[in-house]
Amino acid sequence: MVQQLDPVDVVTVGAGWTGGIIAKELAQNDYQVVSLERGGERETENFFTVHDELGYALRYKLMQDLSKETITFRNTPEETALPMRRYGAFLPGTGEGGAGVHWNGVTWRFLPYDFQIRSRTIDRYGEGKIPDDMQLQDWGITYEELEPYYSTFERTAGIAGQAGNIQGETQDGGNPYEGPRADDYPLPPMQQTPALERFADAASGLDYNPFMQPSANLTEQYTNPDGVQQGQCQYCGYCERFGCEWGAKASPITTVLPAARETGNYELRTHADVIELLYEGSEGRVNGVRYVDRETGDVYEQRAEVVALTAYVLNNVRLLLVSDIGEPYDPETGEGVVGKNYCYQNFGANATGFFDDEAWNLYMGAGALGTAIDDFNGDNFDHSDVDFIHGGNVSISQTGARPIANNPVPEGTPAWGSEFKRQSVENYHSTLGISAQGSVMPFRTNYLDLDPNYTDDYGRPLLRMTFDWNEQDRNLVEYIGPYLEEIVQEMGADTVEATTSLEGSFDITPYQSTHNTGGAIMGADPADSVVNSYLQNWDAENLFVPGASAFPHNSGYNPTGTVGALAFRAAEGIQEYLNDPRQLVSP
Amino acid sequence: MVGDEPLFDFTRDVSRRTVMRAGGGLAVFGIAAPAEGSFVPEDFDVTPLQEMEEVDVEPEGLQYFTIQQARVVHDLTGRIYPSDDMGPGAPEAGVVYFVDHQLNSAWGRGENWYMHGPFAGRDPTDPFQSDDAAAQADTDVPWGETTPAQTQGWQYPLAPNEAYDRGIAAIEEHVQSAYDAASFADLEDEQQDEIVAALEADEVDTFEGTGISAGDFFALVYQNTLEGMFSDPMYGGNREMVGWRLKGFPGTPGALGSYRDLIGDGEYIELQEGDYRELADDVASLGIGDDNE
Numbered sequence A: 001m002v003q004q005l006d007p008v009d010v011v012t013v014g015a016g017w018t019g020g021i022i023a024k025e026l027a028q029n030d031y032q033v034v035s036l037e038r039g040g041e042r043e044t045e046n047f048f049t050v051h052d053e054l055g056y057a058l059r060y061k062l063m064q065d066l067s068k069e070t071i072t073f074r075n076t077p078e079e080t081a082l083p084m085r086r087y088g089a090f091l092p093g094t095g096e097g098g099a100g101v102h103w104n105g106v107t108w109r110f111l112p113y114d115f116q117i118r119s120r121t122i123d124r125y126g127e128g129k130i131p132d133d134m135q136l137q138d139w140g141i142t143y144e145e146l147e148p149y150y151s152t153f154e155r156t157a158g159i160a161g162q163a164g165n166i167q168g169e170t171q172d173g174g175n176p177y178e179g180p181r182a183d184d185y186p187l188p189p190m191q192q193t194p195a196l197e198r199f200a201d202a203a204s205g206l207d208y209n210p211f212m213q214p215s216a217n218l219t220e221q222y223t224n225p226d227g228v229q230q231g232q233c234q235y236c237g238y239c240e241r242f243g244c245e246w247g248a249k250a251s252p253i254t255t256v257l258p259a260a261r262e263t264g265n266y267e268l269r270t271h272a273d274v275i276e277l278l279y280e281g282s283e284g285r286v287n288g289v290r291y292v293d294r295e296t297g298d299v300y301e302q303r304a305e306v307v308a309l310t311a312y313v314l315n316n317v318r319l320l321l322v323s324d325i326g327e328p329y330d331p332e333t334g335e336g337v338v339g340k341n342y343c344y345q346n347f348g349a350n351a352t353g354f355f356d357d358e359a360w361n362l363y364m365g366a367g368a369l370g371t372a373i374d375d376f377n378g379d380n381f382d383h384s385d386v387d388f389i390h391g392g393n394v395s396i397s398q399t400g401a402r403p404i405a406n407n408p409v410p411e412g413t414p415a416w417g418s419e420f421k422r423q424s425v426e427n428y429h430s431t432l433g434i435s436a437q438g439s440v441m442p443f444r445t446n447y448l449d450l451d452p453n454y455t456d457d458y459g460r461p462l463l464r465m466t467f468d469w470n471e472q473d474r475n476l477v478e479y480i481g482p483y484l485e486e487i488v489q490e491m492g493a494d495t496v497e498a499t500t501s502l503e504g505s506f507d508i509t510p511y512q513s514t515h516n517t518g519g520a521i522m523g524a525d526p527a528d529s530v531v532n533s534y535l536q537n538w539d540a541e542n543l544f545v546p547g548a549s550a551f552p553h554n555s556g557y558n559p560t561g562t563v564g565a566l567a568f569r570a571a572e573g574i575q576e577y578l579n580d581p582r583q584l585v586s587p
Numbered sequence B: 001m002v003g004d005e006p007l008f009d010f011t012r013d014v015s016r017r018t019v020m021r022a023g024g025g026l027a028v029f030g031i032a033a034p035a036e037g038s039f040v041p042e043d044f045d046v047t048p049l050q051e052m053e054e055v056d057v058e059p060e061g062l063q064y065f066t067i068q069q070a071r072v073v074h075d076l077t078g079r080i081y082p083s084d085d086m087g088p089g090a091p092e093a094g095v096v097y098f099v100d101h102q103l104n105s106a107w108g109r110g111e112n113w114y115m116h117g118p119f120a121g122r123d124p125t126d127p128f129q130s131d132d133a134a135a136q137a138d139t140d141v142p143w144g145e146t147t148p149a150q151t152q153g154w155q156y157p158l159a160p161n162e163a164y165d166r167g168i169a170a171i172e173e174h175v176q177s178a179y180d181a182a183s184f185a186d187l188e189d190e191q192q193d194e195i196v197a198a199l200e201a202d203e204v205d206t207f208e209g210t211g212i213s214a215g216d217f218f219a220l221v222y223q224n225t226l227e228g229m230f231s232d233p234m235y236g237g238n239r240e241m242v243g244w245r246l247k248g249f250p251g252t253p254g255a256l257g258s259y260r261d262l263i264g265d266g267e268y269i270e271l272q273e274g275d276y277r278e279l280a281d282d283v284a285s286l287g288i289g290d291d292n293e
Helices: A017-028 A053-058 A117-125 A143-157 A194-205 A256-262 A313-322 A418-426 A471-490 A560-579 B016-023 B067-080 B095-103 B160-178 B189-200 B214-230 B239-247 B276-285
Strands: A002-013 A033-036 A071-074 A266-269 A272-280 A285-293 A299-308 A350-354 A370-373 A392-397 A431-438 A447-455 A461-466 A495-499
Touching (some): A002 A017, A002 A285, A002 A560, A017 A033, A017 A266, A017 A299, A033 A272, A053 B214, A194 A431, A194 A471, A256 A266, A272 A299, A272 A313, A299 A560, A313 A447, A313 A461, A350 A471, A418 B239, A431 A471, A471 A495, B067 B095, B067 B160, B067 B189, B067 B214, B095 B160, B160 B189, B160 B214, B189 B214, B214 B239
Parallel strands (some): A002 A299, A033 A266, A071 A461
Antiparallel strands (some): A285 A299, A350 A431, A350 A495, A370 A392, A392 A431
């Protein structure tokens, strides 16, 4: 029997960055907010024993339990999708704080170009620059409109960085290509290390513009505008896939969730697995959500004035599809919107240097400790003579070389035996790598829908991912790769190995990136988007769907900064909606 | 407001002993917890790397493998990460015990993997091939003739422990037919290397019909070998931190330990791969151990 619960003002599906931001903003304005989180509770004290590479990095302690729910995957619509039975390419989190607990903390703003990518590409290069099957769209919002929300997210999290452009004034040592910022970062950049300096010097020598990348690993103790205090990063080298025992990596559990609780208007229910949104198509509304208490098996309906769908990208899209909200995307006709423009991240271009007589303390590090150049990102260089658009941020990272996963050997070394052992030990402290974080554009046959064959442990269809690389991706790697090779040579490596081509199809087995994006994209027109610029759903006006699911394409940066900014924007939209219920944007 | 009383006083040098008692997280010292209230590097008695001995493979220490399976895995991991002139390898690190314990864990039983059918290459309507035939009989995909793409990853209806059972049996069968010996564990190093190379190349015929390919079994053992060499000793491998000492990895800075004052320094800190004493002293110089009274 389904038990009906007393209605609340806002219910969020999940308590990660987006759910946490919305919960905090609304609870601070005296709305009653409930978050339904399918995983358990988490707090900083849980991570006193976190320096365990096997348990966290390789047995995925903080990740979603695939035995209960996974996705199916295929490269093309002609193939039969099969389940992702074990982890590989990407790692959706679970539990309080979501993926915001196990992230590295690299916190970019996207470029002004990103938000108007279609119109700017046409303006500069003409319509012919966009291939027929590349479904390039503007975002329905500009960088200038989003700037205040970026700023709020950075102050809430305590982002450490070196500004490159404050109100149009270029700043020394920052990224000269970034959009104008109203203010500096709240905290100074992370420490330079000898390995990072080596990259910075080489990049400068080649006339690029290196800078310390923005980081949510806090460089000082910091009290944010909500009065929440966080610790200082100790460079221990356990960020990605781990939680921080210092409370020094900004996450929902160290920032927005404590602030939401402080109001007395917020309740987090853990082990609460939302299985459906209660959609009333005729009224253009969702009445609330249905969820299962994972510990008791009891089913509940939580009604709410506003539902914020704040799960991970993949689950946002799946919940829309299983709840029959919006028209599913059809790759044959190009009609429909839900599941459209699934994108990813392309790390195909990279270069590694082996140094015979030098060594660095590479086991020291921090998830977002890195030096970057943006000279090959966005439209920061002329694309007239190349067969792709956009590009990627290029960086060296010193995240902490943990010993199971780091066994660098030069090409031609056997994979096992004495020679492998010798090379991997000798090169452990003496290998530096750089990579381009390639953007990924939306294509007609890269999309998300419901799988016809496989179900989760409630019997609901799994989400099906259809994705492969395109010429765009291969051309991007072939263009940027040789520049990376040149940089590593300039760094003085004795042996340089570069990957300058993207071979084969996208492979779901090796880890690549948890930057899955799209499927519930934002835009100015209900015909080609799922949500408006407030992340408000076009079909159900009291449903908001923030998250990287809203990205119409994926940029050449880590997504969380933009996810955070859009969540603050959505929180503002929800308040406006509660004051005066309506579609906030006319199509 | 929130935060008037921070969870920790971040300016105070938190007592690491307290943390160790609370969570046991000081992994670098995980093999030999110090006596209450004392940390003196000299108290830690570890064997110099070059004197490390191969572990005994005994039934008493095993949780999953039979003794015969354990002997095979001991030698298999020993060829992947061998003992040699450079120093000890999997045989000294006790990787076989690591693998054994892992196969007896939730991971080994595949408890966190998605293991529902249909499985590509198996007919879900065939009661001899599928456990949940009734549930899957209505699909219109010819599952029996469907071959998974390499890009789709693990599609076997096997948890890691089942994969080991079948892989070991196939190796033994191969040894018995091709080498005139009873077990992989009875072969010379060079013969074992031939077989490991054949596994890696996916060229061992006896894997046919086992439900897993030789190449995928090799990949599983290979991954587990590196895990057993370099994971925290509490998991049963990396005995006396042999993998970490070999590699010059200083354990970890421990719970609430810090590299903040060192990371910006230009100096590479030479961690001697020799005896533990030097490592412990270096660890102390990193600010890790010296305030443990």
